[in-house]
Amino acid sequence: MAFITHIRTFAALGSGVIGSGWVARALAHGLDVVAWDPAPGAEAALRARIANAWPALQKQGLAPGASPERLRFVETVEECVRDADFIQESAPERLDLKLDLHARISAAARPEAIIGSSTSGLLPSDFYADAVHPERCVVGHPFNPVYLLPLVEVVGGEKTAPEAVQAAIEVYTALGMRPLHVRKEVPGFIADRLLEALWREALHLVNDGVASTGEIDDAIRFGAGLRWSFMGTFLTYTLAGGNAGMRHFMAQFGPALQLPWTYLPAPELTEALIDSVVEGTREQQGSRSIAELERYRDDCLLAVLDAVKATKEKHGFAFAD
Numbered sequence: 022m023a024f025i026t027h028i029r030t031f032a033a034l035g036s037g038v039i040g041s042g043w044v045a046r047a048l049a050h051g052l053d054v055v056a057w058d059p060a061p062g063a064e065a066a067l068r069a070r071i072a073n074a075w076p077a078l079q080k081q082g083l084a085p086g087a088s089p090e091r092l093r094f095v096e097t098v099e100e101c102v103r104d105a106d107f108i109q110e111s112a113p114e115r116l117d118l119k120l121d122l123h124a125r126i127s128a129a130a131r132p133e134a135i136i137g138s139s140t141s142g143l144l145p146s147d148f149y150a151d152a153v154h155p156e157r158c159v160v161g162h163p164f165n166p167v168y169l170l171p172l173v174e175v176v177g178g179e180k181t182a183p184e185a186v187q188a189a190i191e192v193y194t195a196l197g198m199r200p201l202h203v204r205k206e207v208p209g210f211i212a213d214r215l216l217e218a219l220w221r222e223a224l225h226l227v228n229d230g231v232a233s234t235g236e237i238d239d240a241i242r243f244g245a246g247l248r249w250s251f252m253g254t255f256l257t258y259t260l261a262g263g264n265a266g267m268r269h270f271m272a273q274f275g276p277a278l279q280l281p282w283t284y285l286p287a288p289e290l291t292e293a294l295i296d297s298v299v300e301g302t303r304e305q306q307g308s309r310s311i312a313e314l315e316r317y318r319d320d321c322l323l324a325v326l327d328a329v330k331a332t333k334e335k336h337g338f339a340f341a342d
């Protein structure tokens with residue numbers, strides 16, 4: 022089966038926070054968009070959200086012919102998907118609801134049209150269980166706001182064809198995104214596993230009266246959050262090991278993982294785990310020295326700080342706000 026990768030018509034089912042973000046992104050990329058949502062007043066709410074997002078999309082640059090007027094809101098699931106080249110479901114996070122909805126979507130859609138779901142953690146093998154042609158069904162988990170953040174996690178289920186995963190990656194790339202193929206179908210995928218660990222600890226800190234929500238947000242905003250926009254945890258910690266890199270870092274800070282700071286059980290630090298982390302970060306480091314990477318990190322940090330500062334000033338905030 023050859024799946025459609027050059028798309029002109031994008032179908033969006035569910036037009037809440039995430040669905041409207043997909044609609045905005047697709048419109049900005051010059052596509053025709055057909056949307057459906059069963060809530061009363063959904064069309065007006067969707068158009069208002071698009072209007073709110075449009076100035077940012079204009080600043081980022083629109084594709085030729087891009088216009089909010091190319092959005093058509095329809096009355097049924099079937100009408101929404103019938104002629105679509107690509108379909109993205111962003112309905113509420115309930116297994117029973119998604120199971121029914123995907124049976125309906127897939128029965129009405131063209132078999133060569135990829136169907137993506139925005140689910141943030143349900144497993145595709147579960148909610149695509151009753152889908153027709155499940156080989157074209159994937160998860161495409163985006164991040165809010167969908168029209169600006171590039172990451173989309175692509176996950177196949179037991180019946181998904183590898184070619185469909187590839188086709189979805191092509192389509193999301195054409196929409197200006199940065200797809201990340203999650204090779205194993207695990208709850209929460211990659212990003213939400215990480216975000217939920219942080220979230221769980223943050224809630225414990227509030228619950229125990231250690232810090233306010235604002236203080237916890239400050240702990241992220243003025244520290245690791247600035248780094249994370251350009252360098253992830255593994256490479257950051259490689260630099261924290263100095264010239265000796267990740268192996269020294271693991272020796273120095275690894276034992277802290279066993280201290281009762283966390284409410285999450287820590288993994289056992291086996292030699293195999295340490296080797297995997299060291300090898301992985303060595304690959305990320307490539308041929309660059311720690312000093313080179315430090316200069317890269319510092320330049321990025323300054324650029325991010327300057328950008329955040331200037332944008333805050335423009336909106337009437339002090340840098341420390």
Ligand SMILES: NC(=O)C1=CN([C@@H]2O[C@H](COP(=O)(O)OP(=O)(O)OC[C@H]3O[C@@H](n4cnc5c(N)ncnc54)[C@H](O)[C@@H]3O)[C@@H](O)[C@H]2O)C=CC1
Pocket residue numbers: 034035036037038039040057058059060063111112113114118122139140141142162163164165
């Ligand atoms: N909010 C977030 O930060 C993120 C959410 N997601 C995922 O996106 C999906 C949608 O979440 P949100 O947009 O946040 O929820 P939301 O509550 O903002 O929007 C859900 C929309 O679905 C509509 N809806 C209700 N029943 C429906 C049905 N049977 N079929 C189709 N649409 C229906 C609702 O009227 C509403 O407009 C979920 O699967 C969620 O896990 C993914 C990434 C981030």
Ligand SMILES: C[N+](C)(C)CC(=O)CC(=O)[O-]
Pocket residue numbers: 141163164165213216
């Ligand atoms: C809260 N959430 C799990 C729905 C968040 C996401 O899935 C991604 C995001 O935008 O943070």
